Amino acid sequence: MGKTATDDGRSRKVGVKDISREAGVSISTVSHVLNGTASISPAVRTRVLEAARRLGYLAHRQAKASITALDTILLAVPPDTLPQNNLNFVSWTVLSALGKESERRGIRLVPFPLEGLANSAKAIVEAARSEKAGGIILLNVDRRELVEGIAGAGVAAVLINGEDSSMQLDSVTPGNRFGARLATDWLIRQGHRKILHITWRGRATIRRRGDGFVDAFVDNGLPREDAQFLFAEGYEPHLGEKAIGEWLVANKGLGEITAIFCAADNLALGVMRGLQTAGYKIPSDISVMGFDGVAPGEFTTPSLTTVNVPLDQMGPAALHLIEQRVTSNRLDRASHRLELGCRLIVRASVAPGPAGTSPR
Amino acid sequence: MGKTATDDGRSRKVGVKDISREAGVSISTVSHVLNGTASISPAVRTRVLEAARRLGYLAHRQAKASITALDTILLAVPPDTLPQNNLNFVSWTVLSALGKESERRGIRLVPFPLEGLANSAKAIVEAARSEKAGGIILLNVDRRELVEGIAGAGVAAVLINGEDSSMQLDSVTPGNRFGARLATDWLIRQGHRKILHITWRGRATIRRRGDGFVDAFVDNGLPREDAQFLFAEGYEPHLGEKAIGEWLVANKGLGEITAIFCAADNLALGVMRGLQTAGYKIPSDISVMGFDGVAPGEFTTPSLTTVNVPLDQMGPAALHLIEQRVTSNRLDRASHRLELGCRLIVRASVAPGPAGTSPR
DNA sequence: CTGAAAGCGCTTACAG
DNA sequence: CTGAAAGCGCTTACAG
Numbered sequence: 185m186g187k188t189a190t191d192d193g194r195s196r197k198v199g200v201k202d203i204s205r206e207a208g209v210s211i212s213t214v215s216h217v218l219n220g221t222a223s224i225s226p227a228v229r230t231r232v233l234e235a236a237r238r239l240g241y242l243a244h245r246q247a248k249a250s251i252t253a254l255d256t257i258l259l260a261v262p263p264d265t266l267p268q269n270n271l272n273f274v275s276w277t278v279l280s281a282l283g284k285e286s287e288r289r290g291i292r293l294v295p296f297p298l299e300g301l302a303n304s305a306k307a308i309v310e311a312a313r314s315e316k317a318g319g320i321i322l323l324n325v326d327r328r329e330l331v332e333g334i335a336g337a338g339v340a341a342v343l344i345n346g347e348d349s350s351m352q353l354d355s356v357t358p359g360n361r362f363g364a365r366l367a368t369d370w371l372i373r374q375g376h377r378k379i380l381h382i383t384w385r386g387r388a389t390i391r392r393r394g395d396g397f398v399d400a401f402v403d404n405g406l407p408r409e410d411a412q413f414l415f416a417e418g419y420e421p422h423l424g425e426k427a428i429g430e431w432l433v434a435n436k437g438l439g440e441i442t443a444i445f446c447a448a449d450n451l452a453l454g455v456m457r458g459l460q461t462a463g464y465k466i467p468s469d470i471s472v473m474g475f476d477g478v479a480p481g482e483f484t485t486p487s488l489t490t491v492n493v494p495l496d497q498m499g500p501a502a503l504h505l506i507e508q509r510v511t512s513n514r515l516d517r518a519s520h521r522l523e524l525g526c527r528l529i530v531r532a533s534v535a536p537g538p539a540g541t542s543p544r
Numbered sequence: 545m546g547k548t549a550t551d552d553g554r555s556r557k558v559g560v561k562d563i564s565r566e567a568g569v570s571i572s573t574v575s576h577v578l579n580g581t582a583s584i585s586p587a588v589r590t591r592v593l594e595a596a597r598r599l600g601y602l603a604h605r606q607a608k609a610s611i612t613a614l615d616t617i618l619l620a621v622p623p624d625t626l627p628q629n630n631l632n633f634v635s636w637t638v639l640s641a642l643g644k645e646s647e648r649r650g651i652r653l654v655p656f657p658l659e660g661l662a663n664s665a666k667a668i669v670e671a672a673r674s675e676k677a678g679g680i681i682l683l684n685v686d687r688r689e690l691v692e693g694i695a696g697a698g699v700a701a702v703l704i705n706g707e708d709s710s711m712q713l714d715s716v717t718p719g720n721r722f723g724a725r726l727a728t729d730w731l732i733r734q735g736h737r738k739i740l741h742i743t744w745r746g747r748a749t750i751r752r753r754g755d756g757f758v759d760a761f762v763d764n765g766l767p768r769e770d771a772q773f774l775f776a777e778g779y780e781p782h783l784g785e786k787a788i789g790e791w792l793v794a795n796k797g798l799g800e801i802t803a804i805f806c807a808a809d810n811l812a813l814g815v816m817r818g819l820q821t822a823g824y825k826i827p828s829d830i831s832v833m834g835f836d837g838v839a840p841g842e843f844t845t846p847s848l849t850t851v852n853v854p855l856d857q858m859g860p861a862a863l864h865l866i867e868q869r870v871t872s873n874r875l876d877r878a879s880h881r882l883e884l885g886c887r888l889i890v891r892a893s894v895a896p897g898p899a900g901t902s903p904r
Numbered sequence: 905c906t907g908a909a910a911g912c913g914c915t916t917a918c919a920g
Numbered sequence: 921c922t923g924a925a926a927g928c929g930c931t932t933a934c935a936g
Contacts, residue, residue: 569906569907570906570907570908571907572906572907572908572909573905573906573907576905576906582905582906583905584905584906585905585906588906
């Protein structure tokens, strides 16, 4: 973006000259269009803007304007989020996209591993100062003392995958509630009426998925009791496998349940294995829906129908929020809580349910 | 911002030259700091960035980078939102700040009044095209057909004060749920245990305030039944007055309620009048809390304790989202649902309740 | 790590 | 409404 690859593999900056060539007008016309300094015919205007966008000039200009003030960002991550823990595909995807974008923009990312509950806000703020970081990104943590401490220090900070109910810090999360509703709504439209939601006792961001699960039942006028919950001990695959295994025993089979909505793909991976081990066929005996849209779900048998979270956009969005805050000269800038939209990915693990038609 | 007032009242652009003077360094050093093209001593770096921010150079640069592509925006508003309807202080505040910011940036805002349910998405998109608008802002509307229709047309559009559960359009809302929780939590901390939430059957954004009201009870370990709801017929002051009047009659007085949390300041205005007409003293007999932080609440007797929504930042945030979308050359850019943080404004309408201490 | 000076890119009167 | 040309602001080798 903002650069154009040349034959020799190197890239050079895109400028008004390139746009003028591409759009077939003079460079002054390009400038006029970009700045609104003269009235330009709509046709020309459109052509110029199209060219500018296509060549990445607009995005480049935008990025360049913001990053000037930012050269280092402290990245606070809980220990179980680090890359060596290869079970956590979600964090891995988020981190790798964040790293790539930072590199592209020449921002130095300094990782700061959080060790359990020991690290105080003070330690994080201290680290940011000593690294001369202009901002802090916190991944997968939103403990209240931490958030309050950091907010009190007045550094620009953003939570990724966390929320600050005191509305002091900026945050980026998936659209958890709407996403879960989307998934559940789709199961309902496929004819499922009794659905089990397998989740775990995680942070508020995960509870939002449960809220959305219930929302879909309510919005479709279905009885709330048919939206059942099962809590696994965590989100790792083996815990999902364990949870469904125990549930099948306690319940003497699937009962009336015809679909399972897992609060994370990771969990779904284990749940599918558990179901298959117990002799159930997916999706003919039971449908399974995931949440996250992480790579492995594509390669299971059957492949996992899920809600895709734009994980690769979360880091860049967080960078943008920090930039905005650092650049702004408003002291009263309200905190920004950003939810990124999710999309349903229909693959093979969901089949039509017993109720043929949509209840709507 | 981005300009500096001179003695004769005019303003001129702020440039690196001004920053270099302000920071006491050469212009090339300023450039190096802004672009990270040389390693600069932390002291100098900080001084330069401080000066750049103070003079508004950073904000200016940022704004300038984005607006180039945008010269006209269509503003779709329901008829009851228009300025002549002076009861709707919230919309008035949002619109006036949006107008001011658009003017400052040289963006032409074309109002498009929605007439009841008659206007289709097609009509709006059509109007945007004929006005050559680069984006659409929809205020206080989020009907599904409208949202889907506009999303389908592929124009950049943002909802202000609305949500798109299908996660296709961008939106800006107050942090309704967290804000209501903040308000209720504060009432609880003041010693109130039985609280009445007066609201109306509005859109989802308003229901979120009810959610937050309940959240506060749950988080504080208080019985859910003590979080009572009363629905007025709308948000106008006289409907609040009517609702509380009827409730007092039906209930033969206040009963155990010691505080009332109104889902809007506008409603609170009428509720206060109703309570006072019925002979109750605020806050000694009953505490009243509002939501919105709109001007009139400051001038009531007693003045209204409320949750301040950054109404003046909603329009600018919406513009920013449109710019981002127009500028971006990603086709798969996820929808952005943005919630702006709110702050509690403690004034005179809330007194300590019967339970002295905080339950936590 | 900082600055004087050359140079490049974008903007801006101005002509048509 | 568009473009050729002058000019301004910012960047960038380079010296110390």
